[in-house]
Amino acid sequence: MGETVQTGQDQKIQVTKNGPYMVSGGTPLYRMIIKCDGSVVPSEWVVAEKLASASDYALCRCGGTANKPFCDGTHFKRHFDGTERSDKPLFEKMAKTLEGPALVLKDAELFCASARFCHRGGDIWTQITQSGEAKIKENCIKNESNCPSGRLVVVDKETGEAVEPKLDRAIGLIEDPAIGRAGPLWVRGGIPVYSVKGELYEVRNRVTLCRCGKSMNKPFCDSSHYPEEGEEEAKK
Numbered sequence: 001m002g003e004t005v006q007t008g009q010d011q012k013i014q015v016t017k018n019g020p021y022m023v024s025g026g027t028p029l030y031r032m033i034i035k036c037d038g039s040v041v042p043s044e045w046v047v048a049e050k051l052a053s054a055s056d057y058a059l060c061r062c063g064g065t066a067n068k069p070f071c072d073g074t075h076f077k078r079h080f081d082g083t084e085r086s087d088k089p090l091f092e093k094m095a096k097t098l099e100g101p102a103l104v105l106k107d108a109e110l111f112c113a114s115a116r117f118c119h120r121g122g123d124i125w126t127q128i129t130q131s132g133e134a135k136i137k138e139n140c141i142k143n144e145s146n147c148p149s150g151r152l153v154v155v156d157k158e159t160g161e162a163v164e165p166k167l168d169r170a171i172g173l174i175e176d177p178a179i180g181r182a183g184p185l186w187v188r189g190g191i192p193v194y195s196v197k198g199e200l201y202e203v204r205n206r207v208t209l210c211r212c213g214k215s216m217n218k219p220f221c222d223s224s225h226y227p228e229e230g231e232e233e234a235k236k
Helices: 074-078 124-128 134-145
Strands: 012-015 021-024 029-036 042-050 057-059 096-099 103-107 152-156 161-163 171-176 181-188 206-209
Touching: 096 124, 103 124, 103 134, 124 134, 134 152, 134 161
Parallel strands: 029 171
Antiparallel strands: 012 021, 021 057, 029 042, 096 103, 103 152, 152 161, 171 181, 181 206
């Protein structure tokens, strides 16, 4: 999953009105598990399997399909309201900046998908201010690179460049056993996403799309799948 995979030039994701995501271009589809070791803080991503899929397929957006992750028409029965709430804000305009000695953290909280890698080995917001230490700098970059939603972007002050992982153009179906939830769709490698009206959302290396149907920032995940406070003791 770390190397670039050659896929169709027509790869894209089309949001449909109150219906599924239509995926085209032979986009690979993987089950990806957030592995935790004895707590809800993740240790690593695990690629569980590649799902068999046609060159074009429809992924559930309402959260009710009996044929997960594929659409089975349940959105009709549920009268699913899939109205897009996002006004297509650019990341750079949304992100708050936290500067450390070696790294700068850009943080667009609205895009948070609660994958929690930002807490592995220490909270990234604290560690950015200590990023002059080599091991802490390394941990910050590792954790930012594992953030599926792209909420967090780290800039290396020495080069002035954002540090982005090299991702294949694929979709990951996030599963989060530690909290007992299925997470969002992890859209990797800059696959374009189009609104119902055919407008292109900002193309980014990492974004997460809602598949529980509850996000208030549709089509993007806003952590609505995460347990309510009190359901899960360790909710951050």
